[in-house]
Amino acid sequence: MPLREAKSIDTLAAETREADLTLSADPPLTLALDRHTSTPRLGRASATPRSHAANEFVPSDRRRLFTELITQTDLTWKQAHRALDRCLQCWDATGSLDTITDYPEFDTPQFHTARDILHETDSSYHDLEATTLPDSTDLAVINEAGLSPLDRTLLPDSYQQVDPFTGDTTSLPQVHIFPSTTAIVDALITQLDTHTGEAVGIVLDESSLFSPLVESALETAGIPYQGGPGFIDDPDIRTFLRLAEAVFTGSDLRVADLRPLVERLGVDLDRAADHRRVDRVDVGPAYERFVDTLHTGTVDDAIATYERAAESSLTRLREECARLGLLSTAFTPQRLTRLRYYLESFDIPADQPNEGVLLTDGAATSYIDRPVVFYLGLGDGWAQQPPDRPWVDPVEHVQQDLDRFEILLQNGQERHFLVQASQADANTTPCVYFQDLVEHSVESFSDLPHTTHGADATRESVGTPFVAPDRPDTDPELPATISQSTLQRLANCPRAEFFHRLVESPTTISMARGTVIHEAAELCVTHPGAVREHHDAVIDAMLEQIRAYATTARERVERTQCVLALETIQRYLDAHPPTETPYESYSDRSQSNRLAERLGLTVDSSLTERWFQAPGIGLHGFVDLLHSQTALIDYKTGSQSSPSKLRQQASLDPLHDEPNFQAAAYLAQHRRETPGQPLEIRFVHLLEHDTQLARGDTVPLADLVTSVEYLPCTFGEFAARRETFDAVTDYVDSNDRVKALDPLGYDAYREFFEAHDLPREGVDPERREAIIQSFIEYTKPRVNDTMYVERGCRSAVEDIDGLVGERYLTEDLNAFEAFVTDQRERLAAYRKEGFPVCTHEDGPNWDRVDARDLVIDDV
Template sequence: MPLREAKSIDTLAAETREADLTLSADPPLTLALDRHTSTPRLGRASATPRSYAANEFVPSDRRRLFTELITQTDLTWKQAHRALDRCLQCWDKTGALDTITDYPEFDTPQFHSTRDILHETDSSYHDLEDTTLSDSTDVAVINEPGLSPLDRTLLPDSYQQVDPFTGDTTSLPQFHVFPSTTAIVDALITQLDTHTAEAVGIVLDESSLLSPLVESALETACIPYQGGPGFIDDPDVRTFLRLAEAVFTGSDLRVADLRPLVERLGIDLDRTADHRRVDSVDVGPAYEQFADALHTGTVDDAISAYERAAESSLSQLREESDKLGLLSTAFTPQRLTQLQYYIESFDIPVDQPNEGILLTDGAATSYIDRPVVFYLGLGDGWAQQPPDRPWVDPVEHVQQDLNRFEVLLQNGQERHFLVQASQADADSSPCVYFQDIVDQPVESFSDLPHTTHGGDATRDSVGTPFVAPETPDGEQEPPETISQSTLQRLANCPREEFFHRLVESPTTIPMARGTVIHEAAEVCATHPETVRERQEDVVDAMVDQIRAYATTPRERVERTKCVLALETIQQYLDAHPPTDTPYETYTDRSQSNNLAERLGLTVDSTLTERWFQAPDIGLHGFVDLLHTETALVDYKTGSQSTAGKLRQQASLDPLHDEPNFQAAAYLAQHRRENPNQPLEIRFVHLLEHDTQLARGDTVPLEELVTTVEYLPCTFGEFAARRETFDAVTDYADSNDRVKALDSLGYEAYREFFESHDLPRKGINTERREAIIQSFIEYTKNRVKDTKYVERGCRSAVEDIDGLVGERYLTEDLDAFEAFVATQRERLAAYREEGFPVRTREDGPNWDRVDAQDVVIDDV
């Protein structure tokens, strides 16, 4: 594939060796040419026009000019920076400062003021305008079209033009395509060491993830490098600004937002308090002193407080603040905004090492004076977008940048192109300039000459196991019991169960609300009259427990939710008082009730928050309320589901996308307590209609309850029940089911199904169809041989399948208990061999994975 061949730095040095001065618009090239000069001389052999005129390698007077503007005008910092930026750009690109106000967009008072101050203030732009080279100076200019009009004012009448290209073509090298960013960094680091660092250059997109990964990898490997993070990337400067921003957030600041900032101050905050407001926890005296300095002191006071807490220096930030006139002013949110804007807008020079690997940005340079160059990424960020300015010709800008890009690709005696195959399940996009360099469409790196490394074609479709911790010698025994929540995690994403054991989840406001409402339900069941008498105190105590997680405006909303939940609990218990019955398979509570303690009450009911641990079915858990001998109650603060939806979510083959086994688990446990009896679990949704209730609307209590039944019978026995017959004939008289089965009568219906064990749909299909045909003939013989009888009988059987879809039968809970046993065995195997991400082909439902940031999908 053809590529215009670029001259090497050695070649350019040879072609310009006889010149008194070599000019180029590329500062790294001029420095490289200086290093290639072997003849002793005064001054620089090569320079950019502005650096030559100002006698500086890289003139850096923009910050000084900005300070002049904000001290001599009433412009805001943002206005001053914008006006300065546009004026200097126009001056450079047109050769005259006054041109800026010729454009209507910039013919405004702020640009007139900026122009006038720039006219009066010394700068490298004035130096360049005022400097001339005599005709006796032998000048060579590399890539003369790359010089700006202001640059060209320095040129004498006669000079040597040096083309950066040879006029021949060359070929692109092989691209090394890797599956991920980390794979690129790993491959790079294996090629580097401290002894060869001075010979290596690395080109990448400084705004991409590659940049911090490469810097971190080099630091870890103790390999020196230069050209890395700037002033804004200094960890103490960044922490100081972000910590100040966090403090000014006020009472709604969360522990999770503060933790990474105060870690640099040596403060370790409890992760379980992540969603708590900072003002509800004790952060420590170092943080309190820093916060106090922000609220009451000067910028200098705040910097000093941080330095004491972090035991580090912010001397350069102090110097910059002093130059800006801020050091002795009060540290206010406005001052913080100004500091942040200044640091983000200007390139503040920092002392950096002058040795080691050279890191450089792929969109900002042409030449790297190193024999070995690694090019990483080569994506969209390597092309400069033309600025939307009236003095910029976008076509010319793109052509000049394309020239730069072609030169850039040909640095070094050894060149290695390391790129990523895809990102976010889509092919990575090569830099747009490859479309101009090669003679075919380029949509991915596979369209260029390449070698693939570390492909994923051989990976197991169910995921690579996460390495499990070491276990004691011997076979790992299955855990005796597991909870229904563990069961749901294993079904959806086994690896989440691994991290759930390692990383305790922080309490969120919905969790805190749910906890206090459940505690209130227990207090209501234990002390109903006390709650009525002290209703306001109970709500106040509930809100106190939530306050640490709620924003100040949110407190009123949470109070309303607490009031509505408490009233609904009371209404339900008044309408359906629990029966005080002794139970054998449930034991005393083992957890405290914080709300009761706040109210000075004890909760010792034998019906609320009852613990069960059942090794024979492999389950354990808490039941909110043992309502009657045959009914359980579970309070819910989330959205309501129908019984049919809950049954679907508990499907075992295939597993549902949103597994929910709570009803099955609790019914399986309760049938141990009451075998051979119909049972039910009632989910009382306390906040399902909170908006209507808050408006004062009346919502029938039964609309808040979802009931899931268990019937101790087979499917065939269910079909023969009177309730089933009534349900399948609950239609208009004209319906085929009614015309057929009402005439048949329940007794004849029951006799048939008691003598014919009807299988479920999808099980023993041939036998099921034979029984249906027998039922049709049975009914025809007793009613009438018509089409409506056949249609009615078949429709009635289909209805029976639908009715079972909302209930559990004996075989359903038997199958569920077998599923639990299998999952316990799998859990034991996972602890021995490793936890996979997925158990089904389409992978986990990521919306149901709490630890997404640590559960990495390997497939």
């Protein structure tokens, strides 16, 4: 790929060695040329026009000029910054400050005011405008086209022009394409050590992910670097500002948002409280002192309080606040906003090391005075967009920036271009300037001369586990019982179960709401009279438990939902009171009822929140309410599902992408308690129709309940039941099923299916088809009009499959119990060998993985 060959810094130094002064618009180049000067002299050998005129190494008077504007005018900080920024840009680009008001957009009172203040205030711009080099000066100017009109006011009539290009062409080295950003950083760090830093420069896009990754990697490797984080990136300054913002957020601030901030104050908050409001937890005295100071003290007081708590110094921040006149003022949200705006808008010098690897922004420089240069990314952020200003010629700006880019690519005796192949399954877009440097279209880095790294690395097969410690002498221990929620995690994503045991999941508002409603449901059974008599007190106590997780605006909604849930529970229990019956396989509760404790009540019912642990089937869990010998109640505060949907979610082969085994688990347990009996679990959805209920509409209880049945029979026995016959003939008289089966009658129907064990659809298809055909032949002689028999009989058998689809039969729970045994064995093996991401090809349903950020699947 041909490039215009750029002169090296050494070449430019040699060409300008005899000059009294060398000028360039590129500050890094002037510093590099100064370092290459071997002859003793007074003053700088090379400088930018403004630094020479102001006699400053790096003129930095914008902050001082801003202070003048906000102290001498009524401009807001944003108005002052905008006016200052545009005035200085126009002054530099046109050579005259007065030009700014010639543009209608800026012919406004605020710009007139800013212009007048700048006319009266000393600055490096005034110095440059008032200075002209004498004709006797032996002056060299590198890349005169890069000088602004204001820069050119310094030039004498005669001077040496130095072209930054040689006039020849050169080729660009191959780019090295890596599969990811981290792979690039890893490859980079392996080439560096603490002894080679002074020889290395790294060019990157400071706004990209490369910047923090490279800085972190260098710090981890103990390699010094310069040109890294700026003033606003200082950990203590950033934490101080964010902590102040958090305090001013008010009562809705969450523990999760506060934790990383108070860690710097030595405070460790419980992760289980992540979703709680900060005003509902004890953060600690250091934080409380900071909060109190923020509300009652000055900016200086707040800085001092933070310094004592964090045992660090914010001297530079204090100096900037003093410069702005904020230090002795009350710390208010408005002043915090102004301070952050100022710090983010101005380049404030930061205390940085002056040794080690040099980091520089790919869009801000042309020259890197290092023998070895690494170029990382080379993406869109390496090109400067032309500013939308009336005094800027976009074409000229792009050409100058293209020149800068070409020079930038040729720094160093060794140059290494490390780029990423793609991001988010799309090709990474190379810098737009590559289109101007090659003769063909460049849509990806593979369109340039390149070498690919890591392309042959393929993902390991689905289910590859984490590497576990080698424990050859340890046999996996089969867990005696597991919960239905563990089953769901194992079926969806086994590694999620691993992290569930390692990382405590924080309580969310939905979890807090569900817990307190369940506790209220228990009180409705154990103390129904007290709940009715003290209704408002119960609701108040329920809301108090939720308040820690709800925003202030949300509290009224939560109160309404508590009222609706409590009323629905009472309606259901009034209509279907539980039966007091002794149970052998359920034991006393092992968890407290905080709502009861808050209300001064006790819960000792043998029906509510009953614990079971059944090694025979490998399950344990809690049942909300043992309603009767044959019915269980489970209260739900989430969305409602139909019985058929719940059965689908409990599918074992294949596993459903949203597995739900609660109905199967609880029915499997309860058939041990009451063997040989038809059973059902009723899911009472307390908030499913909350909108209608809140409007005062009447919602039938049946619409709030989803029941899943268990019948202790085989599929063939189910087909022979009277209820099944009635269901498959529940059609109009003209239906084929009715025409075929009504004349046959239930007794004859039952006799056939008792004598023929009909398989389910998909199980032994040949035998099933033979039985269906026999049923048709069995029915024909018993029906006068035989033309509807075949269609009617086949349709009736299809209906039987559909009816079973909403129920569990004996073989279903037997298969489920075998599945539980298999999962327990898998769990034991996972604990020894490692937990895979998933156990099926389609992968997990990530929406149901709590620790998604911990489950790395690109193994």
